[in-house]
Amino acid sequence: MTKYDDKALDAKVMLGDGSELFLSDLWKKQPLVLIFLRHLG
Amino acid sequence: MAQLRLKKLHFEQAGAQVVLVGMGTPEESAAFEMKFDVPFPLISDPKRQLYQAFGLKRVTALGLFSPSAAVKGILAMSKGHTVGIPIGDVRQLPGVFIINTDGRIVYSYFASDPSDHPDPDTILRALKTVD
Numbered sequence: 001m002t003k004y005d006d007k008a009l010d011a012k013v014m015l016g017d018g019s020e021l022f023l024s025d026l027w028k029k030q031p032l033v034l035i036f037l038r039h040l041g
Numbered sequence: 042m043a044q045l046r047l048k049k050l051h052f053e054q055a056g057a058q059v060v061l062v063g064m065g066t067p068e069e070s071a072a073f074e075m076k077f078d079v080p081f082p083l084i085s086d087p088k089r090q091l092y093q094a095f096g097l098k099r100v101t102a103l104g105l106f107s108p109s110a111a112v113k114g115i116l117a118m119s120k121g122h123t124v125g126i127p128i129g130d131v132r133q134l135p136g137v138f139i140i141n142t143d144g145r146i147v148y149s150y151f152a153s154d155p156s157d158h159p160d161p162d163t164i165l166r167a168l169k170t171v172d
Contacts, residue, residue: 004149008140009094016070016083024144026058031147031171032140033052033059033164035045035081036097038155039129 046080048161055168057139062086064129073128092133099132100154131155137164141171 010024026032045059052059059081063070070085086092135158139148148167150159 004146006146008138008144008146009091010144011091011094013084013086013091014067016065016067016074016085018067023140026060027140027142027144029058029142031057031142031168033057033168034062034095034138034140035059035158035164036062036092036095036136036138037064038133038135038152039064039127039131 042077042079044161046078048165049080051161051165052168055165057168060084062091064089064092064133069128087129089130089133092136095136095138097134097136097151099130100134102132139164139167139171147171 008023008027010022012020012022014020023032023034049059060083061079061081062084063073064087065073065085066087067085069087070083073079074083084091132155134152134155136152137148137150137159138146141147147170148164152158
């Protein structure tokens with residue numbers, strides 16, 4: 001389980017528009033709030 | 042989603058980047074974004090690899106139909122929320138993480154049932170403690 005102060009996984013991810021990026025691209029300049037949704041719909 | 046949309050400006054003022062993760066394919070995610078006017082970028086994770094990497098678990102079949110989940114569902118419907126055809130694993134538990142600019146997890150929330158989630162104000166308060 002991910003714990004406080006753990007280093008976050010820097011995975012390559014895909015956005016809904018098909019573009020790809022690394023998670024670290026999202027937290028480099030500002031804190032990242034990553035919200036995992038339950039199922040869509 | 043409506044609660045998050047209302048707080049978008051607050052997250053921007055807090056200097057945070059908010060990104061959602063869903064279990065749809067890129068096409069399903071794009072359709073979801075359009076249908077619900079999703080206010081933040083949405084990562085497509087149809088194989089739930091990111092969910093698993095962050096330690097988010099699946100609820101048991103019993104938990105899926107727990108009394109607390111049923112009550113939350115009834116309350117949501119009483120507020121006008123409807124239930125659509127689900128895309129993704131209905132047993133997957135959601136969660137929230139805040140990652141600071143060093144790449145360290147400084148806040149984590151693991152849902153106890155599929156309808157469980159922290160309200161946006163709780164996340165905003167947690168953001169104030171981030172270095």
